[in-house]
């Protein structure tokens with residue numbers, strides 16, 4: 001998505017395409033992570049010692065180092081990129097002039113994403129135990145986390161596009177003024193889009209998770225399922241219970257801040 005183009009960045013159809021493409025990124029990132037064991041010690045502070053006296057876990061250490069480089073080349077000045085590390089250096093490049101797509105807000109749900117990823121996702125997709133491939137598994141963790149974070153924070157753009165819809169704006173304004181979270185959640189929810197998404201996701205996870213040879217049909221049998229690189233129902237559950245609800249939470253939070261410092265049209 002070219003966020004320098006404001007009409008693209010606020011077209012609901014284009015935004016939905018971005019989310020569809022990110023499904024592929026997320027499934028492949030999970031498949032990559034799933035080839036290594038849980039390697040729980042990489043998530044605990046105090047296991048590795050670092051020359052610079054850093055005290056966090058191996059995963060946090062890698063995030064800090066990678067995000068420091070990325071911050072310097074202005075990754076986090078883009079309105080669709082959110083770091084996991086709190087204090088990062090300023091960019092060394094001149095900052096790009098993005099058009100004012102999003103309303104000013106301070107939403108970053110990466111802490112929640114990290115918690116759920118470590119508690120629910122890794123134990124479900126990886127074998128228990130430690131295979132000593134700590135560097136490999138942690139670099140895959142960073143890819144999974146970044147892809148999930150991007151997808152979930154796209155909720156801000158989706159919310160802005162929905163708010164801009166002239167048919168809905170008055171209702172949104174009324175619900176926001178009443179701080180009616182449930183009402184906002186109901187209005188922004190599109191069950192047809194969610195159901196289609198989950199069906200598509202199951203098919204993608206089935207197909208991407210199998211080895212495709214030069215010969216033979218790709219089949220969905222129970223025998224086949226045993227050899228899947230990742231279980232399709234795990235991916236579908238992950239979206240149903242975590243990715244979609246958290247995206248919608250971001251949408252609601254964003255909308256609750258949407259009227260701050262904004263003059264409501266007559």
Ligand SMILES: C=C(O[C@@H]1C=C(C(=O)O)C=C[C@H]1O)C(=O)O
Nearest residue numbers: 016158188189190193194244247
């Ligand atoms: C993203 C949208 O908003 C909501 C959130 C969805 C999601 O996170 O996938 C899907 C449908 C909507 O309930 C949308 O309408 O496309």
